[in-house]
Structures are given as C-alpha cells and as structure tokens.
Amino acid sequence: DATQGTSGDCQPCPCPAGATCAVVPKTREVVCTNCPAGTTGKRCELCDDGFFGDPLGQNGPVRVCRACKCSDNIDPNAVGNCNRETGECLKCIYNTDGFFCDRCKEGFYGNALATNPADKCKPCSCSPSGTVGRQTSCSQVTGQCQCLPNVAERDCSACEPGFFNLLSGDGCERCNCNPIGSTN
Amino acid sequence: TRPDVLPLPSGTHLLYAQSGRIEHVPMDGYDMKKDDAKAILHLPEKVIIGVAYDCVEKMVYWTDITTPTISKASIQGGQPTAVIRSDLNSPEGLAIDHLGRTMFWTDSMKDCIEVASLDGSQRRVIVDSDLVNPRAIIADPPNGYLYWADWNRDAPKIETSYMDGSNRRVLVKDDLGLPNGLTYDSQSSMLCWADAGTHKMECMHPDRGDRRQVMEGVQYPFGIVSFGKNIYYTDWKRDAVIAVDRYAGRESDEFQPQKRTKLYGIAIAYAHCPSGQNYCAVN
Numbered sequence: 001d002a003t004q005g006t007s008g009d010c011q012p013c014p015c016p017a018g019a020t021c022a023v024v025p026k027t028r029e030v031v032c033t034n035c036p037a038g039t040t041g042k043r044c045e046l047c048d049d050g051f052f053g054d055p056l057g058q059n060g061p062v063r064v065c066r067a068c069k070c071s072d073n074i075d076p077n078a079v080g081n082c083n084r085e086t087g088e089c090l091k092c093i094y095n096t097d098g099f100f101c102d103r104c105k106e107g108f109y110g111n112a113l114a115t116n117p118a119d120k121c122k123p124c125s126c127s128p129s130g131t132v133g134r135q136t137s138c139s140q141v142t143g144q145c146q147c148l149p150n151v152a153e154r155d156c157s158a159c160e161p162g163f164f165n166l167l168s169g170d171g172c173e174r175c176n177c178n179p180i181g182s183t184n
Numbered sequence: 185t186r187p188d189v190l191p192l193p194s195g196t197h198l199l200y201a202q203s204g205r206i207e208h209v210p211m212d213g214y215d216m217k218k219d220d221a222k223a224i225l226h227l228p229e230k231v232i233i234g235v236a237y238d239c240v241e242k243m244v245y246w247t248d249i250t251t252p253t254i255s256k257a258s259i260q261g262g263q264p265t266a267v268i269r270s271d272l273n274s275p276e277g278l279a280i281d282h283l284g285r286t287m288f289w290t291d292s293m294k295d296c297i298e299v300a301s302l303d304g305s306q307r308r309v310i311v312d313s314d315l316v317n318p319r320a321i322i323a324d325p326p327n328g329y330l331y332w333a334d335w336n337r338d339a340p341k342i343e344t345s346y347m348d349g350s351n352r353r354v355l356v357k358d359d360l361g362l363p364n365g366l367t368y369d370s371q372s373s374m375l376c377w378a379d380a381g382t383h384k385m386e387c388m389h390p391d392r393g394d395r396r397q398v399m400e401g402v403q404y405p406f407g408i409v410s411f412g413k414n415i416y417y418t419d420w421k422r423d424a425v426i427a428v429d430r431y432a433g434r435e436s437d438e439f440q441p442q443k444r445t446k447l448y449g450i451a452i453a454y455a456h457c458p459s460g461q462n463y464c465a466v467n
Contacts, residue, residue, distance in 0.1 A: 031226055032228075034442065035443075037445070040204050041204070041228045042229075048203055048446070049231045049249075075317075075337070077380060079233055079249060079448070080231060080250075080274055091274075
C-alpha cells in the first residue's frame with residue numbers, strides 16, 4: 001500500500017526473479033503472476049503440467065522442473081502425465097505401469113523399456129484351467145504362468161507328456177497306460 | 185451460403201484456461217480486445233483443462249485434474265465452489281446444457297461420459313464403453329444431441345448420441361489424427377473440430393454428413409469454440425488463442441498471452457443466452 005507514507009508501504013514480490021505479483025483484493029493474499037517458464041503456483045513453487053520438480057526446494061534440495069520421465073510410455077497429447085512434484089507417472093500406456101512406467105502392468109509381461117511398442121508388454125493370457133487359482137497374472141519377465149501339477153507351457157495350456165485331463169482344473173492326471181499295449 | 189452477421193450482444197468474452205488460471209479476453213464484435221485480457225480466476229495449484237459457461241446464471245465451470253474436481257464460479261465475482269468432488273480421475277471436456285440445467289463431462293481415465301445437474305446432484309454415467317481417450321464434449325440442447333471426440337491414436341473418432349447416451353453412433357472416423365477440440369455452431373448447424381494429428385480444422389452438418397475442410401496447417405490445437413463467423417482455438421505449440429475466419433478459411437488474428445505455457449479449454453461467455461428451446465420442452 002503506497003498511500004500510507006511508511007517505509008514498509010511497498011514490499012518486494014515474494015517471487016523468483018523476473019516474476020511480478022499482485023494482491024488478491026478480497027483475501028489480501030500476494031500471488032505471483034508471471035512465474036518463470038515452466039513454473040506456476042502462488043509462489044512459483046510448482047511445475048507446469050507435464051513437468052515435475054521442486055523449483056523452490058520446499059521439500060528438500062531444489063529440483064528444477066523437467067519433463068515427465070516415463071520411459072517413453074506416455075502420450076504427449078495426454079494431460080496430467082505425471083505428478084508435478086514427485087514425477088510419479090500417472091498415465092502409462094502400452095500396458096505399462098510403475099513409478100516411471102518402467103514395468104508391465106498386472107496381467108502383462110515383457111520389457112516395458114523396449115523401443116518398439118509391439119515388443120513392450122504382452123498379455124499373460126494364462127489358460128484358466130491349467131493355472132493355479134485361475135490367476136491372470138504371470139512372471140513380469142518370462143511370462144510364465146503358475147501352472148497346476150503336471151501342466152506345461154508358458155501359459156499352462158497343455159499337459160506334460162504322459163499326462164491328460166487339463167480341463168479338470170486340478171492339474172493333469174497320469175495316463176497310466178500299460179507299457180505292453182502302448183505304442184510309446 | 186454465408187449467413188448474415190448476427191448483431192452481437194454487448195459484453196461477450198472469450199474464456200480460456202492457462203496454467204491454473206482462467207483468463208478472459210473481451211470481444212469487440214469478432215475482435216479480441218487483447219490489451220484488456222485479464223485473469224478472472226487464479227487457482228495456482230490447479231491444472232484446469234475444460235472450461236464451459238452457463239449463460240443463465242453467468243457462471244464459469246471448469247474441470248481440474250489435480251484434485252480432481254469440477255467447480256464453478258460467477259463471472260461477476262465470487263468464490264469458486266466445487267460441484268463434483270468424488271469419483272473423478274481425469275475429468276477433461278465439459279459441456280453445459282443451459283436449458284436442461286445439466287452438465288456433461290468426459291473422464292479420460294475412467295473412460296466414460298457422465299451427466300449431473302449443475303449443482304452436482306443426479307449424477308449418472310451415460311456412456312462407458314468403447315472409449316479410450318475421450319476429451320472434447322459439447323451439447324446441442326435445442327436438438328437434443330451430444331457430441332464428443334476420442335483421440336485414441338489407434339482409432340480416433342467423433343461420436344454423437346441423444347442427451348441420455350442412447351442412440352449412440354460414430355459420425356467421423358476416417359482421416360482423423362488427434363481430434364482434441366470440438367464445437368457446435370447452432371446458427372449454421374455445423375459441427376467443427378480441430379485436429380492436432382492431421383493439423384486440420386474441419387466442419388460438417390451432423391445430419392447430412394457433408395464434411396469439409398476449413399483450413400489446414402493448424403499447429404497443435406487443444407480447445408476450440410465457434411462464435412459467429414469465427415472459430416477460436418488454443419494452440420499448444422504457439423501458446424496462443426488463434427482466431428480463424430470459418431468462411432474465408434484462414435487465420436485472422438492471434439493473441440499470445442505474456443505467460444508462455446500451454447493453453448487448454450476455451451469457451452465463450454455470452455452476454456445473453458442464445459435463443460432456443462429445449463428439445464424435451466418441445467416434445
């Protein structure tokens with residue numbers, strides 16, 4: 001307030017260099033109006049959408065705002081791709097998941113960091129009748145589903161040699177063929 | 185067929201979202217009074233995506249993806265009030281039926297379209313299948329239609345339905361890229377969109393299906409709104425509001441706010457509501 005005639009009438013903006021500020025008429029709150037590029041917030045303490053960091057170091061060391069780091073597994077046309085402070089990725093695509101979209105989401109396996117989207121994360125597609133508890137998830141890396149006893153294949157879709165009755169849902173049973181009357 | 189320029193009511197404004205603010209540019213006819221552009225609302229912690237205007241109560245509504253919420257405030261001053269605060273993930277596009285007193289929004293994480301009364305009550309999901317990246321949504325209450333766009337990179341599309349979600353059908357699916365913005369002009373009955381993938385702005389009569397290009401070479405459109413002979417859109421590459429003369433098919437003006445950061449939703453705050461009766465009131 002420049003009309004009071006005291007030395008404290010005009011105070012510097014509590015904003016980073018270059019930013020201007022204004023007083024919200026109703027609340028008398030001071031808000032920065034022209035935050036440096038990539039930053040926003042009342043005190044320019046936040047990063048713009050699509051960026052993350054802690055530009056004023058409010059929760060630790062200063063981290064300048066950087067573009068969301070999500071392993072190339074976000075879409076630049078999306079909004080809100082990562083948490084503006086922590087950088088946690090919020091909109092992973094190509095069936096990826098995790099803080100940095102760096103692993104396959106539940107029910108998928110493969111290499112989330114592969115360059116070609118088609119090589120990234122594939123569905124587990126576990127065979128329900130051959131999988132323990134009809135689970136839909138598998139090993140993140142190999143894609144191996146958890147098979148019932150005597151069940152084979154990555155997706156638990158076949159009996160081991162010498163076993164039959166996959167559809168029982170309890171694993172496969174030994175054939176018990178008489179060696180004398182069988183061809184092999 | 186160029187319609188006559190309509191007499192414009194006084195006190196019309198463009199509203200747009202930028203970096204936790206809703207700004208306004210007063211309109212002088214079809215010209216943006218750029219020097220008078222000002223923020224009407226400061227919400228520094230928010231990321232505001234969709235903006236819509238209720239001409240009856242002179243309220244601006246917006247979606248915020250940080251909390252996430254849908255809120256409103258009077259453009260004549262007053263506190264923002266949250267109207268929807270639960271069960272939202274990434275609310276983006278927002279449309280207001282000023283006749284039916286309802287709002288519609290898309291949620292790009294829940295992959296659905298919802299409706300509620302303007303006070304937030306009577307909330308209901310009206311579309312929840314075959315949506316991947318729904319964003320823009322608009323309502324045409326006099327004719328009883330909703331229109332929305334889905335920028336799904338594998339199969340982008342523009343769809344329509346009645347305002348309860350029934351009678352859903354795809355209007356456009358060929359030669360689309362990232363149809364981010366959608367607008368409906370009730371004077372000419374034209375549905376227009378801006379595409380950040382094909383870099384085109386196009387229009388069609390929804391019931392006739394005739395599609396034509398307004399212009400090409402648009403850089404990165406996000407929001408779009410039709411106003412008389414002009415279409416105004418926000419652009420992510422240029423960080424600007426750009427005016428396009430629909431009939432001349434060329435850019436006629438540009439407003440670049442001082443702050444260089446992405447601009448999102450855009451809406452027109454009319455001084456008076458456009459004339460028209462609710463489709464349901466007629467039937």
